[in-house]
Amino acid sequence: MTVFGGNVKESGRALRDAHLSDDEAVAKMGHPAWWGGGDGLGKLEGMENDVTLPLGFVWGAVKAGIKASGNLDVAVAMAPKGAVGAAMFTRNQVVAAPVTVGRRHLAATGGRVSAVLVNAGNANCATGAAGIDACERTCVAAAEAFGCIFDEVFPSSTGIIGVPFPTEKVVAAMPSVKAVLGETSEHAELFARAIMTTDTKMKVARAVIEVEGTEVRIFGVAKGAGMIHPQMGPPHATMLVYLFTDVVAKAEQLRAVMEPTVEGSFNSISIDGDTSTNDTVLLVASGASGVALDGTVAESFANGLKLVCDSLAHQIVDDGEGVGHVVTLRISGARTKAEAKVVAKAIAHSPLCKTAWSSADPNWGRLLAAAGYSGVEFDPAFVTVTIGGLPVFEGGMRAAAFDETAVHELMLGREYTIAMDLGVGEEECVFLTCDLTAEYVRINADYST
Amino acid sequence: MTVFGGNVKESGRALRDAHLSDDEAVAKMGHPAWWGGGDGLGKLEGMENDVTLPLGFVWGAVKAGIKASGNLDVAVAMAPKGAVGAAMFTRNQVVAAPVTVGRRHLAATGGRVSAVLVNAGNANCATGAAGIDACERTCVAAAEAFGCIFDEVFPSSTGIIGVPFPTEKVVAAMPSVKAVLGETSEHAELFARAIMTTDTKMKVARAVIEVEGTEVRIFGVAKGAGMIHPQMGPPHATMLVYLFTDVVAKAEQLRAVMEPTVEGSFNSISIDGDTSTNDTVLLVASGASGVALDGTVAESFANGLKLVCDSLAHQIVDDGEGVGHVVTLRISGARTKAEAKVVAKAIAHSPLCKTAWSSADPNWGRLLAAAGYSGVEFDPAFVTVTIGGLPVFEGGMRAAAFDETAVHELMLGREYTIAMDLGVGEEECVFLTCDLTAEYVRINADYST
Numbered sequence: 001m002t003v004f005g006g007n008v009k010e011s012g013r014a015l016r017d018a019h020l021s022d023d024e025a026v027a028k029m030g031h032p033a034w035w036g037g038g039d040g041l042g043k044l045e046g047m048e049n050d051v052t053l054p055l056g057f058v059w060g061a062v063k064a065g066i067k068a069s070g071n072l073d074v075a076v077a078m079a080p081k082g083a084v085g086a087a088m089f090t091r092n093q094v095v096a097a098p099v100t101v102g103r104r105h106l107a108a109t110g111g112r113v114s115a116v117l118v119n120a121g122n123a124n125c126a127t128g129a130a131g132i133d134a135c136e137r138t139c140v141a142a143a144e145a146f147g148c149i150f151d152e153v154f155p156s157s158t159g160i161i162g163v164p165f166p167t168e169k170v171v172a173a174m175p176s177v178k179a180v181l182g183e184t185s186e187h188a189e190l191f192a193r194a195i196m197t198t199d200t201k202m203k204v205a206r207a208v209i210e211v212e213g214t215e216v217r218i219f220g221v222a223k224g225a226g227m228i229h230p231q232m233g234p235p236h237a238t239m240l241v242y243l244f245t246d247v248v249a250k251a252e253q254l255r256a257v258m259e260p261t262v263e264g265s266f267n268s269i270s271i272d273g274d275t276s277t278n279d280t281v282l283l284v285a286s287g288a289s290g291v292a293l294d295g296t297v298a299e300s301f302a303n304g305l306k307l308v309c310d311s312l313a314h315q316i317v318d319d320g321e322g323v324g325h326v327v328t329l330r331i332s333g334a335r336t337k338a339e340a341k342v343v344a345k346a347i348a349h350s351p352l353c354k355t356a357w358s359s360a361d362p363n364w365g366r367l368l369a370a371a372g373y374s375g376v377e378f379d380p381a382f383v384t385v386t387i388g389g390l391p392v393f394e395g396g397m398r399a400a401a402f403d404e405t406a407v408h409e410l411m412l413g414r415e416y417t418i419a420m421d422l423g424v425g426e427e428e429c430v431f432l433t434c435d436l437t438a439e440y441v442r443i444n445a446d447y448s449t
Numbered sequence: 450m451t452v453f454g455g456n457v458k459e460s461g462r463a464l465r466d467a468h469l470s471d472d473e474a475v476a477k478m479g480h481p482a483w484w485g486g487g488d489g490l491g492k493l494e495g496m497e498n499d500v501t502l503p504l505g506f507v508w509g510a511v512k513a514g515i516k517a518s519g520n521l522d523v524a525v526a527m528a529p530k531g532a533v534g535a536a537m538f539t540r541n542q543v544v545a546a547p548v549t550v551g552r553r554h555l556a557a558t559g560g561r562v563s564a565v566l567v568n569a570g571n572a573n574c575a576t577g578a579a580g581i582d583a584c585e586r587t588c589v590a591a592a593e594a595f596g597c598i599f600d601e602v603f604p605s606s607t608g609i610i611g612v613p614f615p616t617e618k619v620v621a622a623m624p625s626v627k628a629v630l631g632e633t634s635e636h637a638e639l640f641a642r643a644i645m646t647t648d649t650k651m652k653v654a655r656a657v658i659e660v661e662g663t664e665v666r667i668f669g670v671a672k673g674a675g676m677i678h679p680q681m682g683p684p685h686a687t688m689l690v691y692l693f694t695d696v697v698a699k700a701e702q703l704r705a706v707m708e709p710t711v712e713g714s715f716n717s718i719s720i721d722g723d724t725s726t727n728d729t730v731l732l733v734a735s736g737a738s739g740v741a742l743d744g745t746v747a748e749s750f751a752n753g754l755k756l757v758c759d760s761l762a763h764q765i766v767d768d769g770e771g772v773g774h775v776v777t778l779r780i781s782g783a784r785t786k787a788e789a790k791v792v793a794k795a796i797a798h799s800p801l802c803k804t805a806w807s808s809a810d811p812n813w814g815r816l817l818a819a820a821g822y823s824g825v826e827f828d829p830a831f832v833t834v835t836i837g838g839l840p841v842f843e844g845g846m847r848a849a850a851f852d853e854t855a856v857h858e859l860m861l862g863r864e865y866t867i868a869m870d871l872g873v874g875e876e877e878c879v880f881l882t883c884d885l886t887a888e889y890v891r892i893n894a895d896y897s898t
Contacts, residue, residue, distance in 0.1 A: 094821030094829045126817060126829065128845040161814040162847045272800040274815070275822035349798070351721040351885070355893035365575060365610040366723070372543030373724035380543045380575065397577040398611045436800070437894075438887035444804035445886075 052185075052206050054217040054246035056080040056286030059187040060180040061194030064173035066121030066159070066166055074173045075194035077116040077242065078146055078181060083286045085113035085154065086254035088262050090279035096125035097135040097165070098155040099278060105139070105151040111251025113284050114148035116242060118156040118195050119170055120223070123238065125161035125277045134165035145174035156280050158197060158223060158238040192221045195240055198443075199224045201319050205311035207304035214291045216301060218245045220308040224316035238278040241266060241312060246289035247301055253293050257302050258283050265309035268341070269432045271320035272440070273349040317432050322440030325357050326415040332428035333421035339376045343422065344431035346374035354436030360411035362404055364392045371420060382423030388416040501634075501655050503666040503695035505529040505735030508636040509629035510643030513622035515570030515608070515615055523622045524643035526565040526693065527595055527630060532735045534562035534603065535703035537711050539728035545574035546584040546614070547604040548727060554588070554600040560700025562733050563597035565691060567605040567644050568619055569672070572687065574610035574726045583614035594623035605729050607646055607672060607687040641670045644689055647892075648673050650768050654760035656753035663740045665696045665750060669757040673765035687727040690715060690761060695738035696750055702742050706751050707732050714758035717790070718881045720769035721889070722798040766881050771888030774806050775864040781877035782870035788825045792871065793880035795823035803885030809860035811853055813841045820869060831872030837865045 061075040079085075087106055089099050106113075117138060124131045135155050143150035157165070181187065192202045203222040208215055222241040243258075262281055283305075285293070293301055318326050329347055334340035347353050350370040356363040364385055372380070381396040388410040391399035410416055510524040528534075536555055538548050555562075566587060573580045584604050592599035606614070629639065641651045652671040657664055671690040692707075711730055732754075734742070742750055767775050778796055783789035796802050799819040805812040813834050820827070830845040837859040840848035859865055 090822075092818060092821040093826060094817045126814060126842070126846050128830075131846075274799050274801045274818065277814075277818050277821060350723055351800070351889070352723045352893055355890050358890065359894040361894070365726075368543045368575060369541060369723065369726050372541040372726060373539075377542065381577075393575070395577065397575050436890060438890045440800070441804050441807065441885060441887045441890055444801055445808040445810070 052208060052217060052219070053183065053188060054219050054244045054286060054288070056083070056246050056288030057244050058181040058183050059191040060177050060182065061190040062173050062176045062180060064119070064169045066119055066169055068121070072190060072194035073119055073121045074170055074177060075118045075191045076142065076146070076177045076181065077191055077244065077284075079113055079115070079284050079286050080288060081114070083113055083284055084111045084249065084251045084254065085282055085284040086111060086251050086258050087154070087280060087282045088258065090276055092275050092277050092279070094126070094277045096123050096157055096161070096278040097127060097131035098124055098157045099280065100132060101135045101139065102154050102156070102280065105154060106251075108151045109149070111254070112152050113154050113282075114152035115142055115146050116154045116156070116282065116284065117142045117170075118240065118242075119159070120157075120195055120197050121159040122157060122163055122165055123159045123161040123278050124157040124165040127162065127165055131165055134167040137167050138170040141171040141174050145178050154282060156240055156278070156282075158195065158240055158278055161277065188219065188221070195221070195223045197223060197238075198321070199319055201315065203312055203315040203319070205308045205315070207307045209297070209300045209304045211291065211297050211300055214289065216245065216247045216289045216291045216297065216304070218243060218301075218304050218308050220244075220312050222312040222316060224319050238276040239266065239280075239316060240278070241281040241309075243281070243283040243305065243308065244286070245283070245301075245305075246286045247291055247293045247297070248287040248289065249285040249293040254283050254285055257293070257298070257305060261302065261305050261309050264306065264430075265313040268430065269313045269317050270345065270348045271317060271323070271434055272436075273345075313432060317434050320434050321443045322437040323434040324437050324439075325360075325411070325413075325435040327357055327433050327435065328415070328417040329431040329433060330417055330419040330428065331422065331431070332419065333423045333425060334376070334427045334429070335425035337427045337429050339425075340422075340427055340429035341431065342376050343371045343374045343420070344429055346370045347418075347420075348431055348433035351436055354434070357411065357435035358437045360408050362387060362392060362407035362411060364398065367418065367420065368393065371422070376422070378422040378424050384421045384423070386419045387411065389419075501657060501666060501668070502632065502637060503668050503693045503735060503737070505532070505695050505737030506693050507630040507632050508640040509626050509631060510639040511622050511625045511629060513568070513618045515568055515618055517570070521639060521643035522568055522570045523619055523626060524567045524640045525591065525595070525626045525630065526640055526691065526733075528562055528564070528733050528735050529737060530563075532562055532733055533560045533698065533700045533703065534731055534733040535560060535700050535707050536603070536729060536731045537707065539725055541724050541726050541728070543575070543726045545572050545606055545610070545727040546576060546580035547573055547606045548729065549581060550584045550588065551603050551605070551729065554603060555700075557600045558598070560703070561601050562603050562731075563601035564591055564595050565603050565605070565731065565733065566591045566619075567640075567689065567691075568608070569606075569644055569646050570608040571606060571612055571614055572608045572610040572727050573606040573614040576611065576614055580614055583616040586616050587619040590620040590623050594627050603731060605689055605727070605731075607644065607689055607727055610726065637668065637670070644670070644672045646672060646687075647770070648768055650764065652761055652764040652768070654757045654764070656756045658746070658749040658753045660740065660746050660749055663738065665694065665738045665740045665746065665753070667692060667694045667750075667753050667757050669693075669761050671761040671765060673768050687725040688715065688729075688765060689727070690730040690758075692730070692732040692754065692757065693735070694732070694750075694754075695735045696740055696742045696746070697736040697738065698734040698742040703732050703734055706742070706747070706754060710751065710754050710758050713755065713879075714762040717879065718762045718766050719794065719797045720766060720772070720883055721885075722794075762881060766883050769883050770892045771886040771890075772883040773886050773888075774809075774860070774862075774884040776806055776882050776884065777864070777866040778880040778882060779866055779868040779877065780871065780880070781868065782872045782874060783825070783876045783878070784874035786876045786878050788874075789871075789876055789878035790880065792820050792823045792825050792869070793878055795819045796867075796869075797880055797882035800885055803883070806860065806884035807886045809857050811836060811841060811856035811860060813847065816867065816869065817842065820871070825871070827871040827873050833870045833872070835868045836860065838868075
């Protein structure tokens with residue numbers, strides 16, 4: 001069996017002009033440039049580009065006039081009869097209407113998903129009972145347009161919060177979305193573009209699992225936790241992830257494979273520590289490959305899903321607001337994985353650590369201090385810290401071999417790993433984060449009356 | 450009975466040129482300008498300036514060559530025979546040598562404190578066993594110079610961490626410190642100046658408690674959580690607070706009055722969420738007033754101590770790195786005070802909330818989102834939010850009376866209150882914090898090889 005995964009470094013593409021690019025994207029329909037081309041995802045070894053999308057799905061998007069930019073803002077993915085899904089949502093207690101509705105729909109249908117309906121430009125959050133009603137009405141409109149049951153429509157929204165939802169714009173867009181639905185990579189690109197907000201890159205990743213001559217495909221698309229609307233009304237940051245696969249599975253099988261994968265990917269990244277009200281990860285299986293998710297397939301599928309999720313998670317951090325450096329924290333020697341993660345999060349959320357990274361400052365004192373106030377018990381005398389493999393701290397003080405200039409130069413790179421061993425156990429975790437820059441502050445402080 | 454407290458707004462003084470000011474301060478000895486003068490603390494109603502310092506103490510400081518700036522950096526306060534103290538330390542598990550030694554000394558002596566020895570310029574943290582030894586040696590030197598027992602010396606350090614402690618400089622400074630010790634406000638100012646690092650203002654506050662013709666005095670001095678050394682070696686931020694009083698008390702009485710006061714003041718502020726390895730609050734009672742801490746005195750003393758601590762806590766936030774706005778968070782309607790504080794901290798540590806404040810952005814969505822991910826359970830439908838008393842959010846959506854322009858203009862002010870009622874209980878808390886500015890990032894990212 002073989003798992004092919006998109007290379008992390010190549011799986012995002014810079015959009016130099018989002019407005020132009022959307023038009024180009026529409027104009028380009030039928031020209032398979034981005035998917036396998038030189039400026040796109042890159043060609044994956046051992047397979048043709050036309051077989052990399054999961055079977056059974058169609059995608060599309062249109063401009064419904066919700067984004068102030070006038071770009072693509074309503075996206076739809078249709079799954080075939082019998083498709084099932086599993087979702088994980090933000091742990092925030094303040095949730096947007098589509099999160100409430102999405103939970104209800106999955107519960108009501110036992111996980112059946114016929115359509116995914118996403119809009120960008122309005123988060124439909126803090127909109128009260130009217131927001132719930134608005135969301136349901138768009139699901140009904142989609143169901144009528146696409147010939148499915150309304151609670152098999154899975155809704156998502158991202159954008160401004162606290163602003164009444166533009167229900168009529170979404171409802172009115174259904175016929176034109178239906179007209180552009182298709183199964184090619186260009187159609188998938190429309191979907192990926194429409195859910196973007198201030199993302200500077202599309203975020204897609206894919207994997208193909210080969211088991212004894214059969215193939216199962218996974219295609220993931222995400223928008224990052226980086227969104228700002230310099231307009232009246234509060235800006236809002238949200239992560240949306242859609243994972244499409246053609247494996248044959250039950251909803252509970254999808255949940256079982258999804259939860260540890262999300263824990264190790266999307267739940268192990270942080271840009272600024274702020275958890276959105278709309279965060280959603282949805283995994284939908286069309287069953288069109290005819291290959292069941294069991295036996296050896298299950299293990300390979302889990303590996304493939306992990307490749308896709310890890311890639312998308314990395315793309316999200318790499319495209320974070322104002323990010324200059326992507327930092328992998330590897331916390332080892334912990335009593336439990338949970339404790340390792342507590343230490344990682346304390347470091348990842350420490351403004352003093354994050355600002356030090358922005359200037360390539362090998363400031364191990366701030367790392368130690370953050371670990372020290374995390375609440376996890378350890379003795380600094382047994383802690384070791386390396387940056388990019390170079391010794392920094394050991395024996396309760398700066399490492400004898402600490403070469404400050406060498407570590408500083410290493411930290412000038414875009415990406416590096418900080419490894420801390422707590423010396424109290426055998427468990428570890430890997431956590432992905434980034435620096436805090438003046439540009440981040442400028443982006444998020446930008447306010448025009 | 451009456452409690453006089455220094456006015457928060459007047460109790461700090463800007464130091465326009467720290468280097469010059471230290472020289473002026475030394476030259477000024479015997480000229481009581483700062484303490485009651487126009488540019489100082491202001492004259493407090495109903496008492497003369499010469500009676501505001503607690504009896505029995507002498508203060509002083511010298512330049513020992515530890516600060517790179519050459520400013521005052523070794524400070525001493527001497528208490529009379531029989532003085533007792535109580536201290537609270539950082540909850541960080543990575544602690545500096547003087548924190549370890551200070552704990553040991555208080556435990557060994559049952560709380561007796563004869564001298565407080567503080568240095569700035571080197572935190573004596575992450576210095577291993579050699580750091581503990583260095584700290585003890587300075588305590589022994591102080592004890593010899595001042596004629597007390599070495600474990601009645603309470604040590605503190607603030608400054609660079611991970612750099613070997615300059616023991617000899619501190620030891621050599623003891624005779625010259627002894628020569629400048631005195632009981633006047635000018636001597637107290639030397640102490641207050643010497644413990645400063647990148648603080649831009651001295652932080653002092655005082656209160657006098659009058660009970661049936663007797664007086665008890667409290668004098669507090671602090672350095673803020675704002676310190677940076679653009680030098681080799683990691684910078685480090687620390688809060689040090691010394692509270693001197695002439696009340697007659699036992700160590701356990703001091704602890705009892707101190708803990709709730711610290712919880713409501715220094716434990717209810719945050720600049721950046723980073724907890725230092727050296728944070729220390731020490732309360733020392735000389736007993737020289739002859740007034741015992743019991744009966745009605747106890748209640749008045751608690752009020753006076755609260756005034757002093759609240760003032761110092763406010764001064765620390767107001768002088769925080771890059772602070773443009775001081776924000777009071779009042780979280781009410783909580784099930785417990787602890788839950789109210791959890792919500793307050795989530796908001797106070799949210800980069801998205803803090804950056805919005807820096808641009809006077811009335812972004813209630815970020816406040817709601819932070820409360821939502823705090824882990825405290827509530828229903829957004831019953832939450833109300835006001836900013837400066839103006840309605841912002843209620844009934845699960847933006848308040849009908851929300852006037853964005855008015856709230857924005859109010860937030861242009863230096864200081865305002867954000868009140869959030871969770872609608873699930875009767876408890877509340879008040880928490881003081883500040884915005885996150887590009888200047889904060891610049892200060893903490895400043896790194897020169």
